[in-house]
Amino acid sequence: MAHTVRIPIYGRRPPCATSSRIDDWHQRLRVLRLERLRKPEKPEDFVVYEDSDDEEENLAAETQVLRTSYNFVDYVRCREMGGREPSWVGSDFGSRHILTHEMFKEYSVSLSNMNKVFCSQWLSDRQVVFGTKCNKLMVYDVVTERLDQIPSLQGRRDPVAAPQEQQCGIHSVQINPSKTLLATGARNSSEIAVYRLPTLDPVCVGEGAHRDWVFDMCWLDDQFLVSGSRDTRMALWRIQEDDLINREDVPSYKHIQALSVKDCRSAQKVRAVAFNKSFQEIAALSLNGYIHIWNAETFKQVKLSRKLPSCQENVCLAVQDSGMYAVGCRSYTLLLDARTLQAVKKIPTRYSGCGIRSASFQGNVLTIGTGVGILMFYDLRAGKYLDSSINSSRTVVLKASKGWVFPDEEYIDGFQHIKYTPAIYTHCYDSSGTRLFTAGGPLPANLYGNYAGLWQ
Known part of the structure; x- marks a missing residue:
């Protein structure tokens, strides 16, 4: 997946910062939380705990989600225009697609x-x-x-x-x-x-x-x-x-x-x-x-x-x-x-x-x-x-x-x-x-x- 950190030129937020994105992100977190809390039929011998829910839902994480565009077109345009925004493409993006x-x-x-x-x-x-x-x-x-x-x-x-x-x-x-x-x-x-x-x-x-x-x-x-x-x-x-x-x-x-x-x-x-x-x-x-x-x-x-x-x-x-x-x-x-x-x-x-x-x-x-x-x-x-x-x-x-x-x-x-x-x-x-x-x-x-x- 492509990641491009968008910097707003006019206003406080870039165009990709929509409220629906935060709602979708919270929904995914709830699904993951329910999956972790679900008791398996056979208990695992070894359990790995991820970061706490409070750390996942803090303000800094929400700001990062709002400022990051996952659109590949934004990544290409940023590269063509020589933008200074941090941007990268996941190593498995091409093979996964x-x-x-x-x-x-x-x-x-x-x-x-x-x-x-x-x-x-x-x-x-x-x-x-x-x-x-x-x-x-x-x-x-x-x-x-x-x-x-x-x-x-x-x-x-x-x-x-x-x-x-x-x-x-x-x-x-x-x-x-x-x-x-x-x-x-x-x-x-x-x-x-x-x-x-x-x-x-x-x-x-x-x-x-x-x-x-x-x-x-x-x-x-x-x-x-x-x-x-x-x-x-x-x-x-x-x-x-x-x-x-x-x-x-x-x-x-x-x-x-x-x-x-x-x-x-x-x-x-x-x-x-x-x-x-x-x-x-x-x-x-x-x-x-x-x-x-x-x-x-x-x-x-x-x-x-x-x-x-x-x-x-x-x-x-x-x-x-x-x-x-x-x-x-x-x-x-x-x-x-x-x-x-x-x-x-x-x-x-x-x-x-x-x-x-x-x-x-x-x-x-x-x-x-x-x-x-x-x-x-x-x-x-x-x-x-x-x-x-x-x-x-x-x-x-x-x-x-x-x-x-x-x-x-x-x-x-x-x-x-x-x-x-x-x-x-x-x-x-x-x-x-x-x-x-x-x-x-x-x-x-x-x-x-x-x-x-x-x-x-």
């Missing part, structure tokens, strides 16, 4: 015979980088529909002596805040590789920290990077300016060691890591159903670990700008308060047993990728799934195309034949929030295939 009006259309991306896309990020307004289970780092141009493979970086280990199972794929691609470096997996899946942006020239390979696959990474700032591995270790890396200087004509890269390597206590196989900028902490999700909090400034696990309500398939973790965590489980998405790690909300899936495979925040909209090829969108402010403006009786969902699978579109699970649908292992919005890249592949480990689509 396109979703609720069902304007997204999928354009399938052909990936030939690649196997399962695990991670993706937008490099620019026309390029997407993604990593696959077959250890390929690819760049897709959404305009020309061209696919380019970026060579993987090799560590100093003997590639002949390295076991074949060490090449299990690229599970994470992360871009630093200033968009100058890209961190991802190396040829050996227990090592990390760093590339320079936008040229994607090699910078360095980080080695010696992990003995097993690196599942996820996160940037703390433009230099410091944290990686989490299946060997239960967390590693802190630093990419210095000397590493970025290439004095040779042919692009080359360095080999670096981690600044610190520590075991994540009470963890079994670190599956996902995320940096919470609001609280200056690192959250790590382990496959035994724990979330662990590390101090980002000291790189110490000095805070706490908490057992999650569900121990099944906790594979994805997302952080909102305000600091809230979202954890994807087998049958629901769990919202956690960053201060206590208590469950604020359990968001059940609309499809039983589908499994949550990817999650991300876009403003106040939580995007959820499932294991049955469906994307769902949860409105945090409304406390429910996003409703369609075209048909108010249904919620907004995006159903992915099938992609490609080998050997057959039907496989046997137990004693029954199940129709194949791709799992959405990764999704990412572009900077405008008006385009969405989704990718994945078959959920069973014994199936080979891929899926990728561009929604715009």
Whole structure:
């Protein structure tokens, strides 16, 4: 939604200050108050209280409501005329409008015979980088529909002596805040590789920290990077300016060691890591159903670990700008308060047993990728799934195309034949929030295939 603080030129109030707006605002507050006072059938284990009613209805808040225009035309006119009024547009305005009006259309991306896309990020307004289970780092141009493979970086280990199972794929691609470096997996899946942006020239390979696959990474700032591995270790890396200087004509890269390597206590196989900028902490999700909090400034696990309500398939973790965590489980998405790690909300899936495979925040909209090829969108402010403006009786969902699978579109699970649908292992919005890249592949480990689509 657009916000423009209007300053009156003549009179005491701007044109948007109508009494009906205050009446509508009070009505919404009454509805919210009744909703909070309503006793649920099953009492919650953890209750969050918002600001008091007296604070909500004070004079300053009413003045702010009267002076603020939520009209997008006012925002555009203010920007065109160079007005000094404070104005901004919510980060989820574009994506919310396109979703609720069902304007997204999928354009399938052909990936030939690649196997399962695990991670993706937008490099620019026309390029997407993604990593696959077959250890390929690819760049897709959404305009020309061209696919380019970026060579993987090799560590100093003997590639002949390295076991074949060490090449299990690229599970994470992360871009630093200033968009100058890209961190991802190396040829050996227990090592990390760093590339320079936008040229994607090699910078360095980080080695010696992990003995097993690196599942996820996160940037703390433009230099410091944290990686989490299946060997239960967390590693802190630093990419210095000397590493970025290439004095040779042919692009080359360095080999670096981690600044610190520590075991994540009470963890079994670190599956996902995320940096919470609001609280200056690192959250790590382990496959035994724990979330662990590390101090980002000291790189110490000095805070706490908490057992999650569900121990099944906790594979994805997302952080909102305000600091809230979202954890994807087998049958629901769990919202956690960053201060206590208590469950604020359990968001059940609309499809039983589908499994949550990817999650991300876009403003106040939580995007959820499932294991049955469906994307769902949860409105945090409304406390429910996003409703369609075209048909108010249904919620907004995006159903992915099938992609490609080998050997057959039907496989046997137990004693029954199940129709194949791709799992959405990764999704990412572009900077405008008006385009969405989704990718994945078959959920069973014994199936080979891929899926990728561009929604715009």
